[in-house]
């Protein structure tokens with residue numbers, strides 16, 4: 054998308070607004086497919102939590118993606134988007150048996166990550182195939198909030214509890230059709246990831262009726278020039294070799310599954326905001342925009358970096374700015390950034406705004422959540438309307454006082 058296209062979107066739909074470029078998502082999907090082309094059966098289940106707009110789910114499904122979901126609501130959104138139940142995996146953490154039963158009724162693949170529910174579910178529904186989520190206790194994944202495979206993490210069943218898993222499986226007669234791990238969201242070192250994969254292969258050997266092995270996700274994308282990213286091609290080459298060897302030993306062609314979120318959608322997204330005020334202080338120049346951490350929380354939540362470009366004046370002289378929002382507490386998008394000279398009313402474009410941006414947005418400060426637009430085949434398609442005042446009132450009940 055050109056600057057002109059982005060400006061036209063901001064003009065037509067107002068700001069702030071999220072814009073997602075469909076062809077970037079497709080290119081990312083194809084890159085994954087190519088990296089793992091040496092495996093006979095591969096499945097990429099898009100992690101819906103990253104960006105759950107049903108038009109995006111529909112688009113990714115049209116490329117061939119299944120869906121990875123973490124709540125029954127995400128399962129329902131995927132079904133609503135037209136995804137077949139058998140193409141949906143449900144990987145919740147710490148949910149009730151009731152929610153798992155609902156997922157079972159909806160016919161999706163269930164992934165269980167604790168012994169208590171495994172035993173209860175296996176006792177009630179021994180014939181329903183279940184995947185188990187293993188915690189390999191390998192530290193990978195960037196910021197501590199997104200590093201989930203280590204020993205203190207609440208996710209998965211500890212690899213040391215394998216004998217207990219086996220006892221439950223034997224006692225209930227349940228059918229384990231998959232094993233899964235997710236080490237964290239930013240794989241920097243492929244060898245660490247491969248080490249964790251060996252633990253998963255080792256686990257897999259203990260189950261006779263597997264259909265797939267799910268390696269989770271963690272494909273890191275670059276956030277700024279020169280940033281490290283997961284070398285998907287190298288990972289593809291190394292894991293393909295190892296996976297095919299494993300299948301030969303196991304005596305069956307299994308499906309290799311992944312559940313990428315960020316990799317598929319992060320770079321497709323731009324978040325467009327308008328500058329309300331340019332404010333000089335004794336130490337900096339603030340560009341105050343018509344948004345805040347209510348719409349894009351990643352910088353405040355885990356110090357994430359989003360490149361910011363002034364698309365109204367892209368060739369202007371670079372100056373230093375702190376870009377901040379309008380929320381009534383510290384609400385910083387970027388500190389001391391070099392950005393082309395800003396005038397009030399200019400439109401700024403944040404990069405990497407596809408993943409964990411809109412999906413984490415809230416109504417804090419009673420602001421409306423932004424509109425979302427899909428840029429598809431050279432045209433802008435509105436895929437979510439900006440909220441209006443009635444949305445804020447929708448579920449409120451006025452007390453009889």
Ligand SMILES: Cc1ncc(COP(=O)(O)O)c(C=O)c1O
Pocket residue numbers: 100103121144235237238239269270271272312313314315316408
């Ligand atoms: C179980 C699981 N799978 C997949 C993902 C997607 O990760 P990413 O967006 O880094 O690809 C996550 C992210 O939190 C996750 O918890």
